[in-house]
Amino acid sequence: MSEGIEEDFEESRLVRPYALTGGRTRPSEGDLPLEALVYPTGDAPSKAVRGVAIERHKILDLCTSELLSVAEISAKLSLPIGVIRVLVSDLIGEGVVKASATRAQTIASSTDIRLLESVLNGIASL
Amino acid sequence: MASLRSDNMVAPPSGTAASTAPPTTVKIVIAGGFAVGKTTFVSSISDITPLTTEAAMTSKSIGVDNAGQVSDRKMTTTVAMDFGRIALPGNLWLYLFGTPGQDRFSFMWDDLIVGSIGAVVLVDTSRFDDCFGAVDYFEQHRLPFIVAVNCFDGKAFHDTQEIRQALNVPGDTPVVYTDARSREATKQTLLTLVRHSMKRASEASVAT
Numbered sequence: 613m614s615e616g617i618e619e620d621f622e623e624s625r626l627v628r629p630y631a632l633t634g635g636r637t638r639p640s641e642g643d644l645p646l647e648a649l650v651y652p653t654g655d656a657p658s659k660a661v662r663g664v665a666i667e668r669h670k671i672l673d674l675c676t677s678e679l680l681s682v683a684e685i686s687a688k689l690s691l692p693i694g695v696i697r698v699l700v701s702d703l704i705g706e707g708v709v710k711a712s713a714t715r716a717q718t719i720a721s722s723t724d725i726r727l728l729e730s731v732l733n734g735i736a737s738l
Numbered sequence: 739m740a741s742l743r744s745d746n747m748v749a750p751p752s753g754t755a756a757s758t759a760p761p762t763t764v765k766i767v768i769a770g771g772f773a774v775g776k777t778t779f780v781s782s783i784s785d786i787t788p789l790t791t792e793a794a795m796t797s798k799s800i801g802v803d804n805a806g807q808v809s810d811r812k813m814t815t816t817v818a819m820d821f822g823r824i825a826l827p828g829n830l831w832l833y834l835f836g837t838p839g840q841d842r843f844s845f846m847w848d849d850l851i852v853g854s855i856g857a858v859v860l861v862d863t864s865r866f867d868d869c870f871g872a873v874d875y876f877e878q879h880r881l882p883f884i885v886a887v888n889c890f891d892g893k894a895f896h897d898t899q900e901i902r903q904a905l906n907v908p909g910d911t912p913v914v915y916t917d918a919r920s921r922e923a924t925k926q927t928l929l930t931l932v933r934h935s936m937k938r939a940s941e942a943s944v945a946t
């Protein structure tokens with residue numbers, strides 16, 4: 613019995629965040645890499661007031677105060693990655709924020725020898 | 739309308755965001771079984787205290803409930819993932835994502851490997867089987883990976899040749915010892931991975 617209660621709790625804890633996205637689990641435009649940095653375009657405040665979800669404002673506040681990735685925003689707001697992806701993609705679509713990299717760019721960079729060499733030298737210098 | 743702007747306009751924060759080009763981000767996956775030392779490994783070198791985030795997977799499972807009725811309920815699994823960040827010279831940020839090594843979590847790896855430089859599979863030699871799933875997965879998806887044996891208290895119970903055989907990893911896959919608590923050991927382990935990834939990338943560019 614106690615197991616059932618735990619499961620229900622677990623489910624509501626997860627379902628609520630997805631209510632923020634209108635049930636969507638995929639973002640409107642391409643997948644955002646976990647490590648993509650999200651930053652305000654400067655158009656942010658006037659446009660963001662149209663948003664209903666308080667979480668949209670929290671995202672905006674966070675990435676205005678500090679340069680953060682999709683994963684960091686998820687951790688700091690305690691919301692699953694998938695939810696943050698949807699909300700950030702909406703904000704990108706509205707021109708409120710930008711992401712530093714697309715999925716295609718990160719795929720290309722992972723085999724870019726010059727970039728890998730910079731990473732190697734960078735780690736060696738730590 | 740224009741009046742809305744002047745009041746609410748926020749200048750781009752200096753030194754961050756829009757004032758300069760944002761750093762190029764790269765990522766490395768740290769995989770391994772429960773309590774093998776993933777979070778310890780990430781903390782030993784990260785600039786930030788590792789953060790935890792969650793990914794959720796929802797799937798439908800068809801079952802028969804107690805009353806004998808066929809039920810169709812949603813099953814949700816969440817996986818916690820720890821990660822850290824390291825600023826490197828040349829406006830580069832390296833993210834390290836620590837993720838459980840069992841293959842029932844592979845839905846998360848599908849996401850993590852996209853654009854990843856490669857993976858470090860952390861192994862505790864007293865519990866080899868915890869990492870089989872990760873090794874198989876990375877091999878299948880052709881993600882460059884290395885095997886790093888976390889030597890708890892400086893003890894290794896198997897030599898690297900035995901480990902290589904037990905895990906059945908390809909001959910050119912580096913198998914190294916590490917110490918998740920040591921920044922220097924973590925650094926050397928990451929260097930081994932990046933060198934391996936560079937080798938794979940240059941082989942691929944010759945082949946095409």
Ligand SMILES: Nc1nc2c(ncn2[C@@H]2O[C@H](COP(=O)(O)OP(=O)(O)O)[C@@H](O)[C@H]2O)c(=O)[nH]1
Nearest residue numbers: 772773774775776777778889890891917918919
């Ligand atoms: N003695 C020793 N303890 C370690 C080592 N690596 C990790 N630990 C400890 O093992 C436990 C699990 O490590 P953790 O990094 O949380 O494992 P994770 O589940 O893979 O993230 C923690 O209490 C660590 O302090 C090690 O190399 N030596």
Ligand SMILES: [Mg+2]
Nearest residue numbers: 776777820836
């Ligand atoms: Mg951990």
